Amino acid sequence: MHRMAALCHAARYTIAMSTATNLRYPEKLKEQAKAVLESLTPEPPPLRLDSNCVLRVGSTRVPLDTVIYAFNTGSTAEGIHEDYSSLELADIYLVIGYYLRHREVIDAYLAERRKFGDEVEREIRAQESHEAIRERLLARRAANE
Numbered sequence: 356m357h358r359m360a361a362l363c364h365a366a367r368y369t370i371a372m373s374t375a376t377n378l379r380y381p382e383k384l385k386e387q388a389k390a391v392l393e394s395l396t397p398e399p400p401p402l403r404l405d406s407n408c409v410l411r412v413g414s415t416r417v418p419l420d421t422v423i424y425a426f427n428t429g430s431t432a433e434g435i436h437e438d439y440s441s442l443e444l445a446d447i448y449l450v451i452g453y454y455l456r457h458r459e460v461i462d463a464y465l466a467e468r469r470k471f472g473d474e475v476e477r478e479i480r481a482q483e484s485h486e487a488i489r490e491r492l493l494a495r496r497a498a499n500e
Contacts, residue, residue, distance in 0.1 A: 398449065400449050400450050400453035401413040401443075401449055412447070413443055415441040419461070419465075422447060423454055425438065432451060
């Protein structure tokens with residue numbers, strides 16, 4: 356409801372300003388608009404590569420995969436922030452914006468990560484069965500008691 360009110364408010368004044376022929380646009384507003392444009396600086400997405408070559412968001416341990424998966428399954432930036440409070444909301448928005456502009460390269464990276472994760476899981480399962488691990492842990496527990 357607030358968003359619609361804001362849109363109506365903005366539209367009303369934009370239309371009014373564009374049709375008012377006897378009013379000059381205030382110099383103060385022109386200067387403020389110029390200041391906004393001059394303050395714009397490119398800001399890279401807050402992503403870093405950790406020692407295992409995993410892209411992490413900001414200074415947290417949250418992987419890019421987590422944020423993009425949450426976004427792609429319907430979470431809002433605010434919802435992601437609620438679930439991962441170590442992330443800064445602004446960082447989440449920057450990462451999502453970067454993803455939307457570079458979806459192909461990010462999706463390719465995420466697909467390779469999934470593929471590698473599947474390989475790791477297969478290797479672990481092939482090394483030792485769950486039953487063998489369970490027996491080894493139970494034997495260790497019995498030896499410590």
